[in-house]
Amino acid sequence: MTKINVNGRDIEVDPKQPLIRACHDHGVDVPMYCYHPGLTPVGSCRICQVEVAAAPGQPARVVAACRTPVSEGMVVSTDTPKAHETRRECLEFLLKNHPLDCPICDKAGECDLQDYTFNEGQARGRSSEARRKLQKRKSLGDVIVLDEERCILCSRCVRFYADVVKKPQLTVEGLGSRSVINTFMDKPLTGNYQGNLADICPVGALTSKKFRFQARVWNLSKSLSTCAECSRGCSITVEALRGKEVKRFRPRANEAINKWWMCDVGRHALAPVSLPLAPEGSALGGRLRAACIRGYNGLEPAELHEALAVAADLVAAHPRPLLVLSPFATQEEAGAALELARALGSRVCFVAPEPNGMKDELLHTGDPCPNRRGLSQLGCEALSPSAVIEALKGARSALLVGERVLETVGCDALGALPSALRLVVFDVVARDLAALDACIAVPTHVEKQGHWINVDGHKGVLNVAVSAPQGVRMLDASLHALLQMVRATPAKA
């Protein structure tokens, strides 16, 4: 470790990291546009300039903190008038051609340029020349749209493709004031990591097409969560508009799992968490409210306790039901399910769909079970959907438990099962299957607390980002209630 002095405070820092990282790690704020902890520093924006002296008493120079390695005994001051003055001058040049788009810009509210201008900049521009006019809405593929006027040419996006994805697709085209970001040969961007460009862009030049103008970022309530799309379990932030409607998933820095990135598949997986509710008085055609049971006219909405009573009756009539867990079940839910299985004496397995061929070198594992490792550790047996169907064919009764369990097993295959089998399902959406006796609503993964274990054994937390619809009870609570009912009515031997 190297000892340096920052703003009169002695700190110990990693000699391999640049000075700006050392400052950030010790709570000293140094602004940055071109620097990103996950990318090679280039020192092009010059906004991170600080005053550095080689040793106490030595003359101080202004240097870019992102390109300066730390050295023993270095004296750094980020707050001197000279450092502020230098940064303010850089900022003025960056703002020279930056349009006054903040009211329209999607980045407003989380924009580094806006924040630092607010802290440091002057309220009025001194130049009388017109700002440059460039393309405002340039599509770069299906995910990203580029606003050339807003770009400050930090080249983070260029380096993202060069350093992280390792397949360069973007470049700075043209010279001097005519420089713009462009793809090679004007081809649209490809690959599964385009969405990250909107996150790393320090201004609003690269914005996400899906999120474009959907919400102002200060209206989004943010909660820590984990991505559900593969077994990597990237750490994400779930952002919901006014705490109600999930609007986007963004990666959250986690050095152990996903660094600063996430893939577009996970980023755009909003459909499963924004299903509309089923119409009032109906069990089908949307998210299930509370529960439903089979009546004379097919599936009818019911109270939770009525559906649980049907489940208790089923396991009393046909003991030792097969218990099939969803791959999205959390450790806590799986624990409750295992307790129930012990009381019923039944076999527990979880649906593990085949790898979906999305695997790549960076993050995506291709395995669509976010909690495969956790469920296996708890002693659940991983069965492919076809194996689950085979196991169900031999059973008299079964409980299918967890978010999206019907979908992962396959509704067509479940519909073709022999009618001797009776099913009770705990799922988000009910399906009109001949074998289905009752369905109990469960929350989606953005509506509950819990954790998953990812492919490398790291824990991924889930938190309540939006509240579950009225009447939907947490899955582990429903399973505990069923367990109480089962214990109260012993199975007929």
Added chain:
Amino acid sequence: MVVVQRKELTLLERLYLPEVVRGLSITFRKFFEKPITRQYPEQPLPKDAVTRGQPRLVVKDDGNIACVACGMCEVACPAYAITIDGGETDRGIEREPKRFDIDMLRCILCGFCEEACPKDAIFMSDELELADFSRAALLYDIEKLKRPKSTLQKRIDYVYKLNNRWRRAP
């Protein structure tokens, strides 16, 4: 403890009747003076540019709304009366409000929205009357809030004059 000291009354005051006559003479004199009260609502109140009535959205001369759904008024509103959802438009400004609701029952006519607006899109009109038979009818949506710029021009000029020191000379 408060000790109330009563005024010593003069003989004339103690006689009572002369004082009653004096009081009634003031009453009868007022019958023949110009009244200072106003017969509202038959006689409307005088309105000026300083009148801070209900907020209204400016419709520009080209027929488009000036609002770009930036959400500044929504943030500034101390009564949480405003709700805005934006959306994309083909016009040059790229974004426009798809939903712009002001709950008039919440609005306290403070004028913060007018002050916060960076696009001169919301102004306090001189409309003051607000009464209806249901609460839902007073949740104003974008169509109810639109006003042509000409009807708000007096207020716009006044606000420009008021804020002139913050603005660049035209």
